[in-house]
Amino acid sequence: MTCNLLLVDDHSLIRAGVRALVMDIPGYAVIGEANDGAQLLEMVESLFPDIILLDISMKNIGGLEALKRLKAVRPHCKVLILSMHTDPALIMQALESGAHGYLLKDTTANELEHALDALRNNERYLSPAIAHTVINQALIRVQKPHPEPVETHNLTARQLEILRLIVRGKSTREIAHGLGLSIKTVETHRSQIMKRLQIYDVAGLVLFAVREQIISLDD
Numbered sequence: 001m002t003c004n005l006l007l008v009d010d011h012s013l014i015r016a017g018v019r020a021l022v023m024d025i026p027g028y029a030v031i032g033e034a035n036d037g038a039q040l041l042e043m044v045e046s047l048f049p050d051i052i053l054l055d056i057s058m059k060n061i062g063g064l065e066a067l068k069r070l071k072a073v074r075p076h077c078k079v080l081i082l083s084m085h086t087d088p089a090l091i092m093q094a095l096e097s098g099a100h101g102y103l104l105k106d107t108t109a110n111e112l113e114h115a116l117d118a119l120r121n122n123e124r125y126l127s128p129a130i131a132h133t134v135i136n137q138a139l140i141r142v143q144k145p146h147p148e149p150v151e152t153h154n155l156t157a158r159q160l161e162i163l164r165l166i167v168r169g170k171s172t173r174e175i176a177h178g179l180g181l182s183i184k185t186v187e188t189h190r191s192q193i194m195k196r197l198q199i200y201d202v203a204g205l206v207l208f209a210v211r212e213q214i215i216s217l218d219d
Contacts, residue, residue, distance in 0.1 A: 003120050004031045006049035008040045008066070009082070010058040014105065018053060018082065018112075025113045037066025044074055051119050056083040056094065064097055071098040078119045082107075088133045095134075095207065101125035102134075123201035131203070153212070154196050162189045164215050167206045 005022060007015045007030055019030050032047050034040040036058045044052075052070070056063035067079060080101045081094050091102050103115050104127045111127065118125040126134060155163065165175045176186045194200050199208055209215045 001027075003028050003050045003116070004048070005029065005116075006032045006034065006040070006043065006047060006052045008034045008037070008052060008058075008063070009055040010035045011055075014055070021109045021112050024109060025116065028116060037061030037063060037069070040066050041069055041073075044070065044077070049077070051078045051080055051116060053080050053082045054099075056081060056085055056090070064094060067094065067097045067099060080115055080119055080125070086130055086133075088130070088136070091130060091134050101203075102130065103127050104129055118201065118203075121200075124203040124207065125201075126203050155193060159189050159193050159196075160214065162186060163193055163205065163209060166190065166193075166202065167209045167215055 005028055007018055009015050009018070012035070015033050015035075019033075022028050022030055031049060032043050034043050038061045040052070040054070041061070054063050054067060058066075061069070063081065063083070070077060070079070075098075079099045080103060081091075081099045082103050082105060084105045085091070086104065094102060100119050101115050101124055103112065103125070107115075107127065115125040115127075161179070162175060165178070170178070172183055172186050172190065175181070176183045179186070194205070197205070197208060199205055
């Protein structure tokens with residue numbers, strides 16, 4: 001089944017370039033284009049895109065404001081930010097406003113396909129070029145003088161320990177070696193963590209762990 005996309009950018013050349021990339025990706029089709037947030041909000045009333053590729057800096061209604069308004073009327077709509085901005089605080093603002101992914105405009109066709117596939121499969125996607133700085137920014141923002149107790153979310157102490165290692169970028173083999181467990185045991189815990197949290201990608205686990213203060217700068 002074809003996944004329908006809506007492109008939102010105030011530069012026609014950018015839209016044309018993205019459209020050309022999408023044409024070479026099987027299973028995706030551009031069903032509409034908007035040049036600002038206001039036009040986007042009008043178009044979603046008649047079009048039902050599966051994924052919206054949204055720029056941040058636009059005239060009239062900008063991307064972040066449009067995203068907030070969009071989520072108020074179409075809360076389940078998936079949004080992939082496509083921007084040249086690399087400011088971690090701005091990226092976090094976009095993610096907290098409801099974006100499912102963030103991709104830089106100098107992306108390749110392969111990376112665009114990976115991002116679209118992730119959103120299509122109900123996962124999140126962060127461009128590898130910005131993932132590390134975004135995580136650091138998120139960690140800084142959740143620090144409190146007196147942190148509240150962490151909610152376990154029905155995870156065991158061992159699963160919380162493994163979750164912290166996963167979001168710190170440790171591989172399954174590294175986790176197994178560090179904890180004295182078999183690789184199969186770690187894989188089982190990893191699967192159970194994702195199932196209990198209903199999050200099936202590492203980027204989503206990172207955002208969850210930061211938001212719930214499961215990880216901190218002192219970990």
